[in-house]
Amino acid sequence: MQxxxxxxxxxxxxxxxxRNLHFAVDRGEMLAITGPNGAGKSSLxxxxxxxxxxxxxRLILHGGDAELSIGEQAHxxxxxxxxxxxxTVQENLVFWSDFLGGGGEVATSLACVGLYALAxxxxxxxxxxxxxxxxxxxxxxxxxxxWLLDEPGSAxxxxxxxxxxxxxxxxxxxxxxxxxxxHGPLPQAARExxxxxxxxxxxxxxxxxxxxxx
Amino acid sequence: xxxxxALLLRDLRLAVRLGGGALIxxxxxxxxxxxxxxxxxxxxxxxTRIGPxxxxxxxxxxxxxGLDRLLASxxxxxxxxxxxxGRMPLExxxxxxxxxxxxxxxVPLVLAAPVLGVLLNLDPSSTAxxxxxxxxxxxxxxxxxxxGAALTVALRRGGLLLAVLILPLNIPVLIFGVAASSAxxxxxxxFRGPLLILCALSLMSLVLGPxxxxxxxxxxxx
Amino acid sequence: xxxxxxxxDLATPSRxxxxxxxxxxxxxxxxxVAFLIGGIQAYLAPDDYQQGATVKIMFIHVPTAWLGxxxxxxxxxxxxxxxxxxxxxxxxxxxxxxPIGAAFTLxxxxxxxxxxxxxxxxxxxxxxRLTSVLVLFLLYLGVIALRHTIDDPTLAARTVAVFTxxxxxxxxxxxxxxxxxxxxxxGPSVFRLGGSAIDPSxxxxxxxxxxxxxxxxxTLHLAAxxxxxxxxxxxxxxxxxxxxAARA
Numbered sequence: 001m002q003x004x005x006x007x008x009x010x011x012x013x014x015x016x017x018x019r020n021l022h023f024a025v026d027r028g029e030m031l032a033i034t035g036p037n038g039a040g041k042s043s044l045x046x047x048x049x050x051x052x053x054x055x056x057x058r059l060i061l062h063g064g065d066a067e068l069s070i071g072e073q074a075h076x077x078x079x080x081x082x083x084x085x086x087x088t089v090q091e092n093l094v095f096w097s098d099f100l101g102g103g104g105e106v107a108t109s110l111a112c113v114g115l116y117a118l119a120x121x122x123x124x125x126x127x128x129x130x131x132x133x134x135x136x137x138x139x140x141x142x143x144x145x146x147w148l149l150d151e152p153g154s155a156x157x158x159x160x161x162x163x164x165x166x167x168x169x170x171x172x173x174x175x176x177x178x179x180x181x182x183h184g185p186l187p188q189a190a191r192e193x194x195x196x197x198x199x200x201x202x203x204x205x206x207x208x209x210x211x212x213x214x
Numbered sequence: 215x216x217x218x219x220a221l222l223l224r225d226l227r228l229a230v231r232l233g234g235g236a237l238i239x240x241x242x243x244x245x246x247x248x249x250x251x252x253x254x255x256x257x258x259x260x261x262t263r264i265g266p267x268x269x270x271x272x273x274x275x276x277x278x279x280g281l282d283r284l285l286a287s288x289x290x291x292x293x294x295x296x297x298x299x300g301r302m303p304l305e306x307x308x309x310x311x312x313x314x315x316x317x318x319x320x321v322p323l324v325l326a327a328p329v330l331g332v333l334l335n336l337d338p339s340s341t342a343x344x345x346x347x348x349x350x351x352x353x354x355x356x357x358x359x360x361x362g363a364a365l366t367v368a369l370r371r372g373g374l375l376l377a378v379l380i381l382p383l384n385i386p387v388l389i390f391g392v393a394a395s396s397a398x399x400x401x402x403x404x405f406r407g408p409l410l411i412l413c414a415l416s417l418m419s420l421v422l423g424p425x426x427x428x429x430x431x432x433x434x435x436x
Numbered sequence: 437x438x439x440x441x442x443x444x445d446l447a448t449p450s451r452x453x454x455x456x457x458x459x460x461x462x463x464x465x466x467x468x469v470a471f472l473i474g475g476i477q478a479y480l481a482p483d484d485y486q487q488g489a490t491v492k493i494m495f496i497h498v499p500t501a502w503l504g505x506x507x508x509x510x511x512x513x514x515x516x517x518x519x520x521x522x523x524x525x526x527x528x529x530x531x532x533x534x535p536i537g538a539a540f541t542l543x544x545x546x547x548x549x550x551x552x553x554x555x556x557x558x559x560x561x562x563x564x565r566l567t568s569v570l571v572l573f574l575l576y577l578g579v580i581a582l583r584h585t586i587d588d589p590t591l592a593a594r595t596v597a598v599f600t601x602x603x604x605x606x607x608x609x610x611x612x613x614x615x616x617x618x619x620x621x622x623g624p625s626v627f628r629l630g631g632s633a634i635d636p637s638x639x640x641x642x643x644x645x646x647x648x649x650x651x652x653x654x655t656l657h658l659a660a661x662x663x664x665x666x667x668x669x670x671x672x673x674x675x676x677x678x679x680x681a682a683r684a
Contacts, residue, residue, distance in 0.1 A: 051295055071299045080292030085587075086231040087224070098220035099300050118681050124587065125678040238585075241577050248570060252617060256562030332559050 001027040001064060001145055003048070003177055007057035010043050017043045021057065023193055027145075030168065030178040032186045035195030041181035042078070044195070045148045048179060049076040064145065074146035075139050079154075081131045085124030089115055092123055093137055102142030109140040113163060128155040136167055147171060149180040217302050218310055225314035229280070236322035239276045243323055246272035247330045258335045265334035266344050266395035272330070273323045273348055274388055277355040278380065282373040284315055285363045285431075294367075294431070304431065309424040312360045320352035343398030343405065347412060351391040354416040357423030358383050364427035387415055449665045452525060456662045463655045470648035477641035493551040495641060499649035500544040501565070504572055505607075506653065507537025511579075512604040515597035525661070527593035528668075530600065531583060532660035536653060538576035544569050564618035568611045575603050589668070 002024060009019035017040035025031045033041045046052040048059060050071030061070050083092045093106050110116045113133040118126070126134065132155045139147065147168075153161050165187035168178055172188070180186060215223070229236070250268045254260060261268075285308075288294040297307050327348055331341035362380035366372030394408035474495070484491035510533045517526025548566045549559045560566075579599055586592035 046295075049295070049299060051298060068301065072301050074299060076295060076299055078292055078295060080290075080295075082292040082296045084224075084228055084291070084293070086228060091224075091227070095220050095224045096296065098215045099217045099224075099302075100296070101217065101301055115681075118678060121674060121678055125675055127678075130678075130681075232585075238581050241574070241581060244577075245574055248574065251562045251567075255620070256567075256618070258558065258561060335558055335560065 001175070001177065002062040003070070003146060003179075004060045004062065005048070005057065006060075008044070008047060008054050008059070009056035010040060010047055010052065011055045012040075012043055012052075016055075018195055019056070021193075025177050025179065025191075027063075027175045027177055028172050030172055030180060030186050030188065030190035032190045032192045033179060033181040033195065034183070034192055039195035041195055042150050045076065045078075045150050045179060045181055048146075049074055049148050051076070061146070070146070073144055074148050075142070075144045076148045076150075077135050077139065077152055078150045081135050083123045083131060083134055086122060088120050088122055089126070089134060090119040093134065093141055096138050097141040100138075100142045100144075106137075106141055109137040112140055112167075113137045114159075129157055129160055132156050133160060133163070136164060139167065139171075145176050147176060147178045147180075149178065151181055151183070153182070153184070217300060218306070221297075221302070221307060221310045222314055225311050226318060229314060229318035236318050239279050239319045240322045240326045242279055243272045243276040243326055244330060246275055247333060250334070261334045262336060262340070265331065265336045266340060266399075267392045268334060269327055269330060269336075269344050270348070270351075270388055270391045270395065273327070273352065274355060274381070274384060276323055277320055277352055278359060278373075278377050280315065280319055281356070281359040281363045281380075282366060282376045284311060284360070285367045285427075286369075286372060289367045304428040305424040308360060308364075308427045308431075309357075309420070312357050312423060315360075316353050316356040320356055321349075323352060324348045337399070340395065340399045344395045347391045347394045347409065350409065350416055351387050351412050354387045354412070354419040355384055357416075357419035358387075360423040361426045361430065364430035367431065387412065390415065449524060449528070449668075453662055453665055456658050460655070460658065463651065463658065467648065467651040467655050470644070470651050474641060474644035474648040477644050481638055481641045490551060490554055491638075493547050494638075495645045497544055497547040497551055498642060499646045500540045500547065501569060502646060503649055503653050504537055504541035504544055504569060504576075506650070507533050507540060508572070508576075508600070508604060508607065510657070511537065511600045515600040515604075518593050518597040519601075527589075527597070528661050528664045529657070530593070530596060532657055532664050534576060534580050534583070536656050536660065538573065538580065540649075540653070541569055541573040541576055545573060562618070564615045567618070568614045571610050571614065572607065575607070579603070589671075 004024045006022055008021040010017045021044070023031065033044060035041055043052060047054045048070060050069050059070055061073065064070070064073050082096070087095070089110070090106065093110065096102075097106055107116065107119075110119055113136050115130060115133055115137060118130070123131070123134070132152075136152075149168075152168075153164055156164060168180075169187050172178055247268060250264070251261060254264070285294065288297065298304060300307065324345055327345045328341045331344060336344070359376070359380050361383075362376040363372075365379060366376045369375060390408040390412045394405055394412060397405045397408060478492055478495040481492065481495075483489050511530045514526045514530035514533065517523045518530065545566065548563075548569070552561065552563065552566075553559055579596055582599055583592050583596045586595055
């Protein structure tokens with residue numbers, strides 16, 4: 001499986017966020033998308049997820065399901081957590097598991113992220129870090145090959161960061177692909193796609209893998 | 215559980231748990247109907263004559279309640295993004311949400327109508343006619359309203375604009391709903407005619423609503 | 437003033453729960469006895485020459501009308517307690533009173549409708565008193581809806597308190613307006629619920645039933661307040677549990 005982007009360009013709010021973007025990520029690999037705020041990291045992930053149409057260029061997923069769009073084979077974890085405050089933790093996760101076709105190991109996923117004890121608590125009582133963990137539980141409950149993570153470590157404490165790292169490493173270990181917008185290093189060696197912002201392109205992610213800076 | 219059932223169940227749960235769901239709509243309906251005699255006087259004969267029309271107006275306004283939150287709340291917490299990554303066509307997902315909204319807002323109005331008919335001095339046949347026309351016509355109100363919800367999804371104070379946009383589109387439903395209700399008592403126009411047109415309007419809206427709403431939402435994704 | 441304040445201080449939630457548990461059996465017994473006495477007196481009271489036995493619906497209708505107003509007065513006092521003194525039990529009292537007030541108002545409407553049916557030929561005419569009670573009922577439903585919609589308990593308490601006080605000012609105005617409106621459209625039917633002067637033989641049973649219903653309100657209100665305090669404790673425990681899990 002491989003995800004390839006050719007000549008991607010994106011316009012948001014009349015402003016061209018990036019242009020002429022190329023990358024190719026193979027199964028078992030992570031790609032770190034870095035750059036200053038406003039450089040277009042979130043926009044790029046949304047383009048890959050199919051939530052935003054690119055103004056130019058195309059995306060191809062080799063080895064995926066031809067019937068489904070790329071977004072339908074991906075997990076998108078954005079800045080918001082997509083959980084309803086009036087539903088319990090378990091109800092929220094069960095819904096997304098059923099809706100996204102997970103066939104769900106909901107209880108196991110909750111236990112993995114340390115929220116099993118809070119399964120019947122309404123989601124409104126969760127802290128920001130706990131909500132983030134619930135998003136991670138969704139990644140575990142539904143099997144999808146491609147993960148698009150937008151600053152996944154935000155709001156997580158040290159233990160949460162370790163959990164995130166373990167989950168990410170396990171996923172690519174099983175042959176998954178991760179594209180992650182991050183400000184710091186990824187948990188394992190990954191190539192870096194540097195978005196310079198102001199429309200210019202700094203790196204094209206096609207060089208040799210950079211060692212993760214730990 | 216299938217994705218469709220899961221979405222339906224979630225929306226039903228949310229409607230019930232948030233702000234009382236059905237009950238606020240019925241309360242609003244009750245208040246609007248109560249306002250009528252204050253405006254036109256307690257003349258019972260007059261109330262009987264305009265009763266069906268007032269019930270329809272009340273139901274029309276009450277059915278708008280909560281429509282602006284239908285899509286806006288999903289947009290705000292990022293659920294809409296994830297709904298798009300599901301393997302259900304967006305049109306179908308929107309139709310399911312509208313259906314859940316109709317069950318929790320429209321149907322209670324239909325059930326409340328007979329009680330309110332007592333307040334407006336309607337006789338049983340009038341009341342039954344109004345209830346049937348509401349049952350057939352409120353889906354149209356909800357599904358056309360879905361379009362307004364999509365148009366105003368990103369706006370903060372979308373509710374009023376939604377009403378402004380959607381109420382004119384619902385005029386045919388109002389016309390035939392009241393015509394059918396009055397026909398049941400006055401008897402000059404047969405009941406069946408307007409009722410069948412009302413059915414047609416509802417069926418058409420079941421398709422037009424989700425399709426138009428989906429197109430609108432996709433425009434916003436650019 | 438000092439004694440009053442220290443008395444109010446005594447009414448902390450936990451002491452209230454203990455106190456209410458002790459008071460409850462006595463209150464229930466008193467209420468039952470009052471209804472027994474009132475019921476017998478009502479049964480023995482003479483029939484009205486015009487309406488026959490249906491006039492006895494008045495023994496339920498009039499007290500419930502009174503209690504519908506009384507509940508809003510209690511809520512207004514509680515609203516002041518919330519806004520001015522920030523007393524923790526004030527909001528509990530307000531929240532507990534609203535559904536009870538709504539229920540009494542609804543019973544008043546239903547009994548009024550049944551009472552008027554033989555004379556009016558229909559279940560509802562827009563009679564001045566009944567219409568005022570209907571508007572009061574709508575206000576009760578509104579305040580319950582308002583509290584239900586706001587998540588944060590402190591904000592809910594204050595918002596509801598403000599609305600309650602606004603209602604307290606507005607309700608006499610509404611009542612006056614409705615009566616004026618009714619005189620504008622005075623139809624041919626002159627029957628007015630409980631319009632004519634009340635004969636002493638009816639007055640005594642009416643007073644007894646009034647006392648009985650008031651005791652009923654107090655009993656229900658006390659029980660509801662206790663339940664609300666326990667409910668809030670439960671919520672606090674849930675929050676602490678979430679907090680503890682976050683630290684773990």
